[in-house]
Amino acid sequence: MGGRVQGSLVGFCSLLALGSFGCSSDDGGDAAPAKPFETSLACTDTPDSVWGTPVTAGDRGDLLGCAELAALDAAEVATRLQAMPEIDVVTGVRRFLITYRTERDKGEPGVGSALVYLPEKPRGGLLPAVVGAHGTTGLADACAPSHAVDHPYLDSLVVSWAAAGLPVIAPDYAGLGTAGVQGYGNFPDTGRSVLDSARALRRLVGSDRVSEQAIFFGHSQGGGAALAAAAYSNETPDVKVGAIVSFAGVWAYLSFVEAFRLTSVSMTGLRGAVATMLYADLANITEDESQSGAAFHPSIRTYMTEKTGTLCFQELVPALDNAAAGYVPAATAGEFLDPDFRTSVLDCADNGKCAGLPGKWAQRAKENDPHVDPSVPILYLAGDADTELKPAQASCFFGRLVKDGAAPVECVYPGEDHQSLVLNSTGFAVDWATAAARGAALPACPADGALPNCSLF
Template sequence: MPRSRIGHESRSTTTVLVAAVSILAASCSGDFYDPPGLRADVEAGDVLRSEPIALQEGVDGTAQRVLYVSTDIEGEPIAVSGVIVRPTGDPPEGGFPVVSWAHGTTGVADQCAPSHTEPFALDGMAEIVNNGYVLAATDYEGLGTPGIHPYLVGESEARGVLDIARAARQEAGGGNKVVVWGHSQGGHAALFAHQIAGDYADDLEVLGVVATAPPAGLAQFLQQGVNDQDFLAFSAQAYGSWAQVYPEADPATIATGEALRSGGKALEECTVSIASYIGSADVKPSDVFKADPADTAPWPELTEENTPVGDERGIPLFVAHGGSDQLVPMEGTVAFVQASCSAGEAVEFVTEPEWDHNAAFHAPMPQYLQWMSDRVADAEPPSTC
């Protein structure tokens, strides 16, 4: 799992309520994340700036924090931050293969961007980079850089994931062969990368997608926070950011008056701190929601729009989820896998009843790292369909 910076614990109920309805972009964390004006001729994947950062021990490579061009859901160019790790040595003919990593939930405040953390660390990175792969790790739109982070907005996440793979060609000798890998929120991003890669990034050869513990059943995942305090931080961040991203999403249709009156501040904390405060201050879902978003337009339509579709894209899938996952329900993943299989996609689905949310990332890692290598080697993809 990636190490992420966690903010200090919130000191007021207002901060938590703002998470539900009025998330504004936090101030940029340093000049690096403040993008230059984008020229009219910029293209997705262009690197705007980069700087070296420290890397965890045991990785035979070098890391660069990067600011690169992506595209928002309106089709406009934006700057997104991330990290690109290059293996030592010269790239082979055609460039290094690229693994594009999509991280799990850290928050929507700028300081929650994983690229802030030094040394940059990720379980599995040494095995990837030391075997001659570039690792490209997006922060996602608005996480680190100006503007709102569209939390669990699938197309935004996926564009960030695909465009940093493009940036790796310029920054780290990367080639066109790409495998996408994501966990939790990142699994959601990975499934959307599977969905849009053929249309959005046809210059990349996306050879496979690995998604572990993805919230593929997005409606069920978000409903948990409407009903249960333990999940409120996640639902609050999702609906709060959607209210900023989608003009038709009026927070007044679902938020309490107290929540609306507390609006206008940035969300300054990361997810772990928000969740901790919700528990310690006993903030209940009824303090935030006056109506169920699942029954209030346009929220169900937006949820459906951001639910990955299981279909045939000609890109093999490796999906893992645990039967003891208490954070992300496995039922949505099973439904996604079944739909993908029915459509004719090659899917390797692995699960164990004792795996919790994190075990679905760690336990099958040797299996899916080999699976990635096999995709680059053009081996026949296995399927458990």
């Protein structure tokens, strides 16, 4: 059933017609046919000029550059989505690359790049801004998803929502593909990139077409970024969070400072993600990027710093997990971290002695403690065959949401791994999120799996 052009949408569109947005009338809905989107910018920039947008002060969400990319007709979209069940392709999609203003640390201006997907036959009515946040790709500019616009991952994660007639923006995150270093693992930084991308989408197509309401969804790192949007939405009163969908999302559970106490924890499978978080945070608190590896043990620092700052994640993980000339992978957290840096971080946490770069890092880590708005509808999706974010780890993140007073919906797909989860649950996710945003009855999870007890390591 996946990737069919003009599939049977009568029942689906009838549901949509009950709310404030629906399908075009020729797809079985009652809403008036929607006109194609127009853009507020000419979008005649080149991609290179868009990625090269400098950081300037101004209003968050302001558009800075726009390049129109090759469009996908409905047949091409259907071909790209043929592996996805429950996705009925109702439209072709126009694609754009934009940059917009955002904020990094509080008060510090930044610039983010994003891909925008506008359906050629959008649903009728005033539509929500739909924001799709990607998983871990790496820190180098070449790792930005907007540099790989035709990658199958973007098709399954993002094009699938646009193919259903929804306007979608997919932010790279500030500092990834644009000036600076992305705040990987830093929820305030990433959450602001995601929130401001919703503003940018609305400014691109107009407030008469896209409302202040937003649906945020994301996968893995992006699942946490979507949740971060809900946590920091008090900063953006013009963005109303209508629904959150987190596909195997990584969320706050154990503070990074507390993790420094766990010196015996095995680093197997964790080296890439932990190295990326440490490098990114240090790069964002020092003007000298050569200090970005200061937290790494001296015996591996040079190798770790070079690889983390230059390789995309698929290449970084094996590079850090396998021995190389002059490099032996750290087996435990104690072997991974610089002992003096670790001692200084804990001295800051325990005794208030927050000196130098370790002290700045500890302070930044302390502030990286998001809490979601418990009133926001949240769908948390997981696969019980996921080896990248194990179900027991997902259970910890889900439990943190519950602890914060939220009422997330748990939906666990038997047999699905970290990637196939997106392929096989997006159809349900689109239905659930659009219903939640309208305040309509929510469809039940079609899967019968369950999360086990929490175990982070």
